[in-house]
Amino acid sequence: MTESVLVVVTAVLLLSVSEVITDCPPSSGIYLRHSGNCFFNGSYFTDSSIRSSATSLRLECGLPGETLSTGQWIGPDGEVPCGSGNKHNVQCTTGSGASLSIHINPANGYLGADGDGQYMCCLPTSCSTSGTNIITATIFRYSEIESFAVADLPSDMTVYPQEYKLSCTKIGFPEYGISMSIGATALASYTNCHDINNNNCPGTTDSSAPVDNTFLVQ
Numbered sequence: 001m002t003e004s005v006l007v008v009v010t011a012v013l014l015l016s017v018s019e020v021i022t023d024c025p026p027s028s029g030i031y032l033r034h035s036g037n038c039f040f041n042g043s044y045f046t047d048s049s050i051r052s053s054a055t056s057l058r059l060e061c062g063l064p065g066e067t068l069s070t071g072q073w074i075g076p077d078g079e080v081p082c083g084s085g086n087k088h089n090v091q092c093t094t095g096s097g098a099s100l101s102i103h104i105n106p107a108n109g110y111l112g113a114d115g116d117g118q119y120m121c122c123l124p125t126s127c128s129t130s131g132t133n134i135i136t137a138t139i140f141r142y143s144e145i146e147s148f149a150v151a152d153l154p155s156d157m158t159v160y161p162q163e164y165k166l167s168c169t170k171i172g173f174p175e176y177g178i179s180m181s182i183g184a185t186a187l188a189s190y191t192n193c194h195d196i197n198n199n200n201c202p203g204t205t206d207s208s209a210p211v212d213n214t215f216l217v218q
């Protein structure tokens, strides 16, 4: 037997979760700079945002007041070479002082699949040196689910019908499709969505569906 449960599905759309630090670059400490702004440790960047020959669109990691020794950028599949060559089309350039920037040369294509993930910049020495300064950034292809959460759960799980919220936050490429289901039950499904022109894909969607009781205790 199944009970009817109202499920509210909320898809919150964000272009970026990265926040900007006002004092950029800071006078001390390792920083991450892109397009003239500094970003917090662990910020997300799409491959298209660093795919340019413009210097300001390189993702720069710097350490004020230091001299580069053996600093490096390490991606999900190993070190990004600085000077020549690339790793899954990501290449590194040495800047002034202690700074190393990564970018994708459009002539080489796009970020390779194995280059999707977390990057770590270490200055002024290599990442294996203890005491080196580390800052991280995630570089991803297309779009990505940044978070998924269940909210507003009823205090009494045995009372029906009940209502709760599934929140999904997407970041990255503006075009996307989204579908949510519980088992074989579709809650919401949209295709050909666009962050700016998303008439057929509202940022917040509501959907009702019958859900098997057993889902609620899993």
Ligand SMILES: *[C@@H]1O[C@H](CO)[C@@H](O)[C@H](O)[C@H]1NC(C)=O
Pocket: 030, 041, 042, 134, 135, 136
């Ligand atoms: C940034 O985060 C990484 C991993 O979480 C950590 O090892 C590093 O020390 C952090 N760097 C700064 C400057 O907070």
